[in-house]
Amino acid sequence: MKIKDIVRVIEGKVICGHDLLESEIHKGFASDLMSDVLTLDTDGLILITGLANTQTIRTAEMSDISCIVYARDKKISEDMINLAIESKIVLIECSSSVFKTSGLLYNAGIKPVF
């Protein structure tokens, strides 16, 4: 599924990475615990989280995660945007809960990691 279609499904707002919206994503993971994310051995994931800070971007950078959705209407800061641009990561804001966002994407065909 293309990131641009993910944005449509969750009614999200792309904050940065507009040039990367044609990239394909097949699997997703939802967590507020970055240590959990760092245990995953899957590349090209979408991360759905309710935690908005620079460490979520660093975690994505190390884990080869190309797109992060910030659910629960969490706001993305300027520092986060700068880091994400450097690491070519798409950041999306979304007003739904983590549960709803994950459900919408699961229904649309995004597979779980496990």
Next chain:
Amino acid sequence: MYFEFDIEGGDFSKAGLASSQLKKILKQLIGDHKIVKRTVVALYEAEVNVVAHAYSGKVIINIDTEKITINVIDKGPGIHDINLAMQEGYSTASEKVREMGFGAGMGLSNIKNNSDEFSLTSEVGVGTKLVIIAYLKKE
């Protein structure tokens, strides 16, 4: 190749700088490879540990044709019981660290799982030394 990075305790804004630099260097040297992700994940968790628990720290990276050797040496309170600290779920992290998305007691075991050799030594009241080795060519 030899690199050194300083880490400041408590400064979460810079946690990940060393691992980010290492990732860029390794991608140039060996391209997209499992070892790159494993090594930078291990170093990143180690950096977060120093920021979360120590006063200051140093990351020293040596890369040769056979392996990547990373030393993470900090000045801090040290670890009272390394076996206990290695147990998944055990953590002495502060509320602030948990708010950053860490401090669930998974860091050290995640570092171990992502390295070929792992050594952790500590002196209470002085600091902690972590050595991680990743072999570039596996038999």
